[in-house]
Amino acid sequence: MHRVLTGRLAIEELTVTIAGLSSRLKGLRLVQMSDFHFDGLRLSERLLSQAISASNAADPDLVVLTGDFITDDPSPIHELVTWLGKLQSRYGTYAVLGNHDNLRRRSRPEVTQALTNSGIEVLWNQIAYPVGAELPLIGFADFWSYEFKPEPIMTQIDPMQPRLVLSHNPDSAELLRSWRVDLQLSGHTHGGQVILPGLGNVAPYMPRLYNQLPKRWQRRLPMLKSCARTMRHWEWAQGLHQLGDNQLYINRGLGTYLPGRLFCPPEVTVITLV
Template identity: 30%
Template structure:
């Protein structure tokens, strides 16, 4: 997959955002730096699909994404979020990438592990790579932290979630397209036909390809919802592979896509009209 946006054009958009923010009042800057980045949105979505087995009716999945530890989001913020996630009583927890902003420069790698271990879900915790997780020779660092934190790292692979009555659904994880090597065939290999399948892809714009596979739900992050949005103009910063689907829920043929706005920030320590998000998915069988 080729990146259709050059680094130069992306930086131009970043500069445009900086210039826009520089025009804000002092109170506006305070809001975008101190208020909205901490103003959490817990977004609950009901997922209805005839392929969801009856045993999974009421099954709760909680997704968090894009913490970017070390930029604006810090360990104390992570600890607070972990408490909020546990309070939601998830059956399964999903992290869709970009744990640290610069993995090889982050000084509190060891301290991150006991915090992530506190996340509790009876059916497990699963994660995938984001582009920042690969960046700066961070791939092994991220893998070590997440595995030591009791997460299952899905790198172009899948696994099943099985109940005692034999009902099961599948979780597939795709590598990131910016610095990784996503492989849909490997990620979905061995999944029985007409099985309810959830794809984890850091990059939301891969949904158009995912819709050509037997996949019913895709969970993504990466975009930060644009991070800074201008009224009537929309997001000023849209990273590669998050241009088409920036935030929210979309129906693409049989596939439902949700793009989580993430929790942290990167490049600019601001959020405007793009609150940080935790997403709760309550499954409903027919």
């Protein structure tokens, strides 16, 4: 069942140009992983082990995790962190939380504490400097939370200063256009999950399809409603996007959700900065 839902792991490698990047940091290598949904159903331990091995084999300077570690119940985070604690990098592992990590009252503190105890630094509207002052790493609260407020954070940094941003939901990139974002790393979309040959990603059609259905059919298809509301900018479902002067990369994630994945493999991303 896991193999049917998730497919074979893909290692996506790309090079991203950062204007004004310090010569000391040229060639800096990041690994991004996202959307684990670790609950015993949506991510097999076999796939998770492969992802961690792939990350370590890339010999990264920095590992970043962009949210949705759990699905509903936060308790599986305690098993997940025993796996994530095996991640290796020169400057450590940093994370932001996703909407599923914030669903229940106890989810956010429990997930945050478990990650922190395993040596992973969780950023919630915070700035970190894991590779030095030349390249701040900004981690935002989840876009759907009341605490997503970028202005007090972004205005702390010189506008001429290159920076990396972690934000679980790619829709946040629209608001972040008001500031310099050399590279935003996001997840949330699972790549759209269903890719049909000749048609491509079906996710962008979901809102239109749902809105055109009669009300009685809308009530019978709650999952379609959920898919339609997951994202506004489904055109940003996966890959690298240029948004004016800003850059946005969306990782397809490791876990899945109903109806599962079709021709949309889970992903570990290896990014080299130049």
